[in-house]
Amino acid sequence: MTKKRFLFALAGALCGVVGMQSQNKLTVNANEGKSVISKHIYGHFSEHLGHCIYGGFWVGEDSPIPNTRGIRNDVVKALKDIHIPNLRWPGGCFADEYHWMDGIGPRNQRPKMVNTHWGGVVEDNSFGTHEFLDLCEQLECEPYICGNVGSGSVEEMSKWVEYITFDGESPMSNLRKQNGREEPWKVKFWGVGNENWGCGGNMTPDFYADLYRRYATYCRNYGDNRLYRIAGGANSDDYNWSETLMKKVGRRMQAMSLHYYTVPKTWRDKGSATQFDEAEYFTTIEKTLFMDELVSKHSAIMDKHDPEKHIALAPDEWGTWYNVEPGTNPGFLFQQNTMRDAIVAGVTLNIFNSHCDRVRFANIAQTVNVLQAVILTDKEKMTLTPTYWVFWLYKAHHEAALLPVTFVCNKYEINGKKIDAVSVSASKDAAGKIHISLVNIDPNNSQPIDCELLGISAKSVSGQILTSEKINDCNTFDAPNTVAVKKFEGAKLAKGFLSMSLPSKSVVVLEIE
Ligand code: AHR
Numbered sequence: 377m378t379k380k381r382f383l384f385a386l387a388g389a390l391c392g393v394v395g396m397q398s399q400n401k402l403t404v405n406a407n408e409g410k411s412v413i414s415k416h417i418y419g420h421f422s423e424h425l426g427h428c429i430y431g432g433f434w435v436g437e438d439s440p441i442p443n444t445r446g447i448r449n450d451v452v453k454a455l456k457d458i459h460i461p462n463l464r465w466p467g468g469c470f471a472d473e474y475h476w477m478d479g480i481g482p483r484n485q486r487p488k489m490v491n492t493h494w495g496g497v498v499e500d501n502s503f504g505t506h507e508f509l510d511l512c513e514q515l516e517c518e519p520y521i522c523g524n525v526g527s528g529s530v531e532e533m534s535k536w537v538e539y540i541t542f543d544g545e546s547p548m549s550n551l552r553k554q555n556g557r558e559e560p561w562k563v564k565f566w567g568v569g570n571e572n573w574g575c576g577g578n579m580t581p582d583f584y585a586d587l588y589r590r591y592a593t594y595c596r597n598y599g600d601n602r603l604y605r606i607a608g609g610a611n612s613d614d615y616n617w618s619e620t621l622m623k624k625v626g627r628r629m630q631a632m633s634l635h636y637y638t639v640p641k642t643w644r645d646k647g648s649a650t651q652f653d654e655a656e657y658f659t660t661i662e663k664t665l666f667m668d669e670l671v672s673k674h675s676a677i678m679d680k681h682d683p684e685k686h687i688a689l690a691p692d693e694w695g696t697w698y699n700v701e702p703g704t705n706p707g708f709l710f711q712q713n714t715m716r717d718a719i720v721a722g723v724t725l726n727i728f729n730s731h732c733d734r735v736r737f738a739n740i741a742q743t744v745n746v747l748q749a750v751i752l753t754d755k756e757k758m759t760l761t762p763t764y765w766v767f768w769l770y771k772a773h774h775e776a777a778l779l780p781v782t783f784v785c786n787k788y789e790i791n792g793k794k795i796d797a798v799s800v801s802a803s804k805d806a807a808g809k810i811h812i813s814l815v816n817i818d819p820n821n822s823q824p825i826d827c828e829l830l831g832i833s834a835k836s837v838s839g840q841i842l843t844s845e846k847i848n849d850c851n852t853f854d855a856p857n858t859v860a861v862k863k864f865e866g867a868k869l870a871k872g873f874l875s876m877s878l879p880s881k882s883v884v885v886l887e888i889e
Contacts, residue, residue, distance in 0.1 A: 399824050399825065399826050400783070400784065400785050400786055400797075400798055400823055400824065400825040400826070401783070401784040401825075401826055401827075401828075402781060402782070402783050402784075402800060402825055402826070402827040402828070403781060403782045403783075403827070403828045403830060404779050404780075404781050404802045404810070404812065404827060404828070404829050404830065405779055405780045405781070405830045405831060406779060406804060406810055406829055406830060406831040406832040407830070407831030407832070408779065408780050408830075408831070409776075409777025409778055409779050409780075409803065409804050410733075410777070410778070411732045411733040411777070411778050412732065412775060412776070412777055412778070413729050413732045413773045413774065413775065413776055413777075413778050413803055414732065414736040414737065414775070415459070415461040415774035415775050416461050416462055416518075416736060416737045416738070417725070417728045417729070417732065417735060417736065417737065417738045418458075418459070418460075418461055418725070418738070418767060418770065418771075418773075418774060419460075419461055419462040419463070419464065419520065419692070419737060419738055419739040419740075420455070420460055420462070420463050420464070420739055420740060420742070420743040420750070421463070421464040421465075421468070421692065421693060421739040421740065421741045421742045421743060422463055422464065422465050422466075422742060422743045422744070423465070423466060423467040423468035423469075423470050423471075423494075423741075423742055423746065424466050424467060424468075424470045424474070424491060424494070424499055424503070425467070425468060425470060425491075425493075425494040425708070425709060425742065425746050426494060426495065426705065426707070426708030426709055426710055426745055426746050427708065427710070427744070427745040427746070427753065428742050428743065428744050428745050428746045428749075429466075429503050430502075430503065431745065431753060431755075432448075432451065432743070432744030432745045432746075432751070432753055433447055433448060433451055433503070433511060433743075433744060434446055434447060434448075434502070434503045434507065435447075435448055436502065440756070441755070441756045444514060445507075445510055446503075446507065447507070447510065447511050447514055448753070448758075450758045451744060451751055451753065451758065452511075452514045452515055454750075454751055454758070454760060454764070455515050455517075455743070455750075455751075456515060456516060457768065458750070458764065458767040458768050458771060459771050459774060460515055460517045461517055461518065461774070462517055462518040462519070462520045462565060462737075462739070463511070463512055463515065463517055463518075463519060463520060463743070464520040464521075464522060464565075464567070464692060464739045465508050465519070465520070465521060465522070466508070466521075466522065467493075467522060467570060468493075468522070468570055468571075468693075468741075468742075469493040469494075469570065469571065469574075469575035469576070470491065470493055470494065471522040471523070471524055471567070471569075471570045471576075472524050472525060472526030472527055472528070472569060472570055472571075472572075472575060472576040472577065473489075473492065473493065473524070473526070473527055474524055474528075475489075475524065475528065475532065476504065476505055476524075476532070476536045476539075477532075478501045478504070479501040479503070479504020479505055479507075480504050480505055480506065480539075480551070480555050481555055483501075483502045486500065486501040486502065486504070487501065488500050488501065489501065493575065493707075494707045494708065494709075495705050495706075495707025495708055496707065497707075505536075505539070505540065506555065506556070506557060508521075509540070509561050509563070518563075518564060518565060519561070519563050519565065520565035520566075520567065520606075520692075520739070521536070521540075521563060521565070521566055521567065522566075522567035522569070522570050523536065523566060523567060523568055523569065523591065523595075524569070525568060525569030525570075525572060525576060525577065525584075525587060525588075525591055525608070526569060526570075526572065526575070526576040526577035527577075530590055530591055530594050531594075533568075533591055533594070533595060534594035534595060534596070535548050537563075537566065537595045537596060537598070537603070538596070538598065539551060539552050540552070540560065540561050540563050541560050541561065541562065541563055541598045541599070541601040542560055542598040542599075543559070543560045543598065543599050544598075560598070560599075560601070562601050563601065564601065564602065564603060564604045565604050565606065565737075566595055566603055566604070566605055566606065567606045567608065567633070567692070568588050568591050568592055568595070568605055568606065568607055568608065568629075569584070569587075569588070569591070569607075569608040570608055571608060571611065571635060572584040572587075572608040573608075573610070573611050573614065573617060574611065576608060581616060581617045581620035581621065582620055582624065584608065584621075585620055585621055585623075585624035585625050586624070588607050588608075588621070588625050588628070588629070589624070589625060589628055592605050592607075592625075592628050592629065603630075604630040604631065605628070605629050605630050605631075606629065606630065606631040606632070606633055606690055606692065606737070607621055607625055607629040607631070607632045607633065608633055609621065609632040609633035609634045609635070609674075609689075609690070610632075610634055610635070610674065611635055612634075612635065612636045612670065613670060613673070615673060615674065615677060618632065618634075618674050618677045618678065619677050622677060622678055622680070622681040622682065622687075623681065626681060626682070626687075627682070627686055627687065629687060630686075630687065630688065631687060631688035631689070631690040631736070631737055632674075632678070632687060632688075632689060632690065633690045633691070633692045633693075634670065634671070634674055634689060634690065634691040634692075635691070635692070635693040635694070636666070636667055636670055636691060636693075636694055637693070637694065637695060637696070637697040637741070637747075638660060638663045638664045638694075638695065638696045638697065638720055639663070639696075639697050639698075640652065640656050640659050640660040640663065640696075640698070641656070641659075645699065646697055646698050646699050647660075647698055647699065648698060648699055649696075649698040649699070649701065649711040649712040649713065649714065649717075650712050650714055650848050650850060651848070652716070652848065654790060654819065655790060655791060657716055657819060657847055658788075658790045658791075658793065658795075660696070660716060660720065661719060661720065661723065661795060661817050662793070662795055664720045664723050664724060665723065665727075665795060667691070667694065667724055667727050668727045668730075668731075671689065671691070671727060671728070671731045671734070671735055672731070674689055675689055675731060675734045675735075678734060679734075685733055685734055688734065688735065688736035688737055689731075689734045689735050689736075690735070690736070690737035690738060690739075691728070691735065691738045691739075692737065692738060692739040693739060693741045694724060694738065694739070694740055694741065695720070695721075695724075695740045695741045695742075695747050695748030695763075696711075696716075696717055696720055696747065696748045697709075697711075697747055697748075698711045699711075708745075708746070709746045709747050710745055710746065711747060711748075711749075712752075712850050713748060713749060713752070713761035713762055713763050713850055713851075714762060714847065714848045714849060714850045714859075715762050715842075715843070715844045715846070715847050715848065715849050715850075715859055715881055716847050716848065717748055717761065717762055717763045718762035718763055718765065718766050718842055718859065718883055719815055719817055719847075719881060719883065720748070720763075721740070721748070721762075721763045721766040721767070721883075722766050722770075722799065722813065722815035722883040723799045723815050723817065725766065725770050725773075725801070725813070726799045726800060726801035726813060726815065727799075729773055729778055729801040729803065729813075730778070730801060732778050740763070740767075748763055749761060749763070750763050750764035750767060751764060752851075752853075754853055757853040758853075759851045759852060759853050759856045760851060760856065761850070761851055761859075762842065762844075762849075762850065762851065762859040765842045765859065765860065765861050765883075766842065766883055768861065769813065769840060769842060769861065769883060769885040770813055770885065772803070772805065772809075772811035772813075772885055772887065773801065773803045773811060773813065775805075775806070776803035776804055776805040776806070776811065777803060777804045777805075778801070778802075778803055779802040779803055779804055779810065781800055781801075781802050783798070783800055785797060785798050786798070786818075786823060788817050788818040788821075795817065796817070797816065797817055797818040797821075797823055798814055798815065798816055798817065798818075798823050798825070798878065799814070799815040799817065800812065800813065800814050800815075801813045808889075809887055809888065809889055810829070810832065810834075810886075810887070810888040810889075811885055811886065811887055811888075812827075812885070812886045812888070813883070813884070813885045814876075814878055814883070814884045814885075814886070815882070815883050815884075816878040816879065816880060816881060816882045816883075816884075817881075818880055818881070819847045819880055819881045820880055821880055822877050822878060822879050822880055823877070823878045823880075824875070824876070824877045824878075825875065825876050825877070825878065826873065826874075826875050827873070827874040827875065827876070828873060828874075829872065829873075829874060829888065832888075833872055834869055834872055834874065834888045834889070835869075835889055836869065836888070836889050837867045837868070837869045837874060837886055837887070837888050838863075838864075838867075838886070838887050839863070839864035839866075839867050839876075839884055839885060839886040839887065840861050840862065840863060840864050840884070840885055841861070841862055841863075841864035841866075841879070841882055841883070841884045842859065842860070842861050842862075842882065842883045842884075843859075843879050843880075843881060843882035843883070844858060844859045844881070847881050864884050864886070866878070866879070866884075867884075867886055869888075874886075874888070
């Protein structure tokens with residue numbers, strides 16, 4: 377060990393032991409990347425809920441809003457710019473009440489239904505299977521379809537798979553052709569129900585596990601379309617649900633989902649998206665960090681039954697959930713999105729990266745106009761939220777090798793409670809470039825960081841930053857660039873050692889060559 381390295385390690389260790397606020401010490405092992413960060417960790421979710429589908433993605437072919445076959449061009453472009461890898465549809469709770477045959481054929485002949493979960497509004501089924509798969513083709517992303525286990529039937533789900541993916545002569549493929557689509561689509565990702573412990577049927581884990589086995593049997597692989605079946609997993613810390621599925625379903629599933637939302641206060645009064653004090657900010661981040669414990673504990677159960685990690689853990693609903701914006705339909709879950717949400721996104725994605733050997737799929741809830749949306753629309757207007765920009769910055773991690781880090785980090789403290797002030801994740805891409813994503817959670821203090829890069833002789837560093845003056849700053853249709861990405865000038869390389877200062881409440885991604 378060189379003298380400089382020794383002093384670096386010693387200073388870090390001492391600060392850690394005595395809890396001193398000083399330079400944070402980060403070490404990145406650039407030549408030890410083993411697991412790949414799947415791009416599918418960066419997935420999104422679109423439900424027939426509020427203005428996610430209608431108004432968000434779908435405006436119809438006759439709309440004056442620029443569209444391609446009824447799908448908004450501005451939204452498609454924005455999502456392609458963040459390299460959206462997969463899109464989950466049609467729910468959520470809506471999935472377990474959805475009957476896909478109502479959403480095919482001539483649009484003016486499709487039956488209407490009531491969306492009982494979300495505002496009791498009329499669903500006219502004008503956006504169905506063909507429209508969703510057209511959307512995914514325009515987005516160049518993989519579709520992820522969630523089947524109806526709660527109120528549907530095995531036959532219905534089995535026929536949906538056949539309708540979409542069978543390349544041959546069959547009742548369902550003939551129907552697809554009659555409806556204008558000659559070639560089958562490739563759809564790999566299928567959810568077998570959603571929240572079957574709750575809105576998806578209020579089942580016990582044993583009952584669902586048995587039902588899963590039955591449904592999954594009749595979801596067939598047609599041709600080379602190999603299905604990746606995602607079982608409806610646990611609600612937050614329901615470890616018994618995971619234990620039961622791992623025991624009874626095992627490798628009949630390729631992934632098991634997990635749902636966890638960050639709710640700052642209580643489910644009855646969740647807190648406002650934009651009006652919160654520092655204590656509520658702290659609680660929001662503390663609750664977000666709980667994702668790390670959840671993923672670790674569910675993974676430990678999975679490790680017992682599947683030590684080779686064949687089955688992925690898929691947190692396919694995550695994000696912040698606040699009270700709806702005043703004056704909006706309570707069933708539409710419309711909320712604004714601030715710099716606080718960007719911090720939540722950065723921290724959560726760093727957690728998923730760090731567990732990428734098991735977490736290989738995830739979906740933030742939801743893409744447009746619902747919960748922690750990356751895009752907000754109002755008729756022809758569109759704005760990109762602070763959360764959007766985190767996904768834009770983190771593209772650098774898609775399919776890159778996770779690099780192990782050690783980090784001795786200052787604490788962010790309030791009312792006697794402490795959390796780490798900085799969250800970090802590092803990866804190496806196929807071209808050998810290293811990216812480090814850093815989130816300074818502390819809303820008051822900048823964080824200086826010394827960083828040692830093992831295994832490379834770094835020649836240059838550049839970076840980009842997302843921050844804003846106030847933690848509750850947001851982007852609106854009139855002021856869309858209040859929270860925007862800028863060039864980061866605060867990192868320096870000297871003799872192979874990297875040093876930087878992260879402004880308070882910021883998300884930074886560095887690129888090192
Ligand atoms: O994302 C909103 C809802 O939250 C989903 O429909 C459901 O799965 C979850 O409870």
